Amino acid sequence: MNKTDRLLAIMLELQHKEIVRAEDLAALFEMNVRTIYRDIQALSEAGVPVIGAPGTGYSLIEGYFLPPISFTVQEAVSLLIGTDFIEQQFDESYRVGAQAARKKIETILPKNIRNETSQVSKTMRLLISDREVMHSKEKEYLEKIRQAILDKRKICFHYVKKIADSEGNRHSVRTAAPYGLVLIQGSWMLVARCDMRQDIRHFRLSRMTQLINLEEQFELPAHFDLREYTPPDDRNLRVLLRFNHDIADKVKESNYHYIEGMEEHQDGLHVVLRVHQLDELLQWVLSWGASVIVLEPESFKNRILEEAQKMLKRY
Incomplete structure (x- = not known):
């Protein structure tokens, strides 16, 4: 810790506590007591109103606060809750x-x-x-990707897609230029330009393995701004479901990201969803058991029936 940082830290300690002994400050900052005496003298010469009481310790004149910023209770609570969020959702260095x-x-x-x-x-x-x-793996990757974004260096990783492609493959090796990170419903998503696809793609950190930072650098497009970036919506398949009235509230509270609209009907809650592939909805629909029925399309009805028959054979 350099002298400037130490002086600020000493001021924060003085402001936080009514009385602070030089010996305690020396132990806290792993310095000898003489250095602390010189630091206190430097603060006094800089205009900080430090009061020293022989045999007791140091304190600040009442009413002196550093830095000269005031917070309302609402502002302070917002900041403190924000630190809670960072601790829980970011990697170790940010924690x-x-x-x-x-x-x-x-x-x-x-x-x-x-x-x-x-x-x-x-x-x-x-x-x-x-x-x-x-x-822990995701936290490690989060930190690596953050560094790659700052250094403007590409990354390479193995990726497992949720749904297999037309050839039945789910696994691939990707090299990408990381543009930014987005936290969506508790999951970190990488927005990057994929070398394989020659376009911007989204990758969940939880589906990555063997991630490494490469030496190859990239240039972030001048027009790209993550705060204004809106991914193209190519969810072209429309699905209509009907839920029983007794679970309607649970469905509404699920905040399922594929839901496009809901409407109460006499026969139940009608829910419209849009997806890229019907199998993206399979597990979610099955999780509601007999409380939901597929109204459209017919192909998805048959897919649910097929899966239910497989389940029946298992039991």
């Missing part, structure tokens, strides 16, 4: 950064705001479902 940011935010808050923020924070909790928990 550590989020923890450090939380400490700094809590430190710079005036006592009355800090107390109120603490009370409000205790009434809120950010939880993620089991399916949203990132495995």
Whole structure:
């Protein structure tokens, strides 16, 4: 830690605690006490109102806060919840950064705001479902891809598609220029220009293996902005389902990303979905058991029937 960073850290410690001993600061920053004395002197000469009490320790004059930024309770809670989110959904380096940011935010808050923020924070909790928990491999890949984006270097990885292609293949090796990362419903998605397809493609990190960063560099197109990027919608297959009334609320709460529209009818909840391939819906539809029926298209009705007959044979 250089001197500038140490001086800032000492100020944060002084602001966070009423009294701080030089010996405690020396132990915290792994410095000798004489260095801490010189740092305190440097802060005083820079205009920071440090008060020293012999045999007791150092403190700041009441009312002095650093940095000169004030937060409302709502703003502070928003920032702290944000650090929770980063800790849960990002890789290790950002997790550590989020923890450090939380400490700094809590430190710079005036006592009355800090107390109120603490009370409000205790009434809120950010939880993620089991399916949203990132495995260590995904965290490792997230960090590698972030670095590749910053360095503008291509990556290579093995990829398993959810649905097999026309030749029955699901596995492939891809080389791609990573443009950005998007978190969708708890899953990280890479937006990249695939060398094989010569176009922008989307890849789930959870379906990647053997990812490596290459030396080959790429140039991000001047017109590309991830914040404004909208992938083309080529879901051309329309599916109509009817759900029983008693599970209608559960279907609405599922937030299934293929759902295009819903409408209550006398015979049940009618749900319209659009997909690339019908098999993308197979597992989701089957998960509702006898509480759902396929109205359209006929080919999907037959696909469900075929799968149900296979299940019956197993039992």
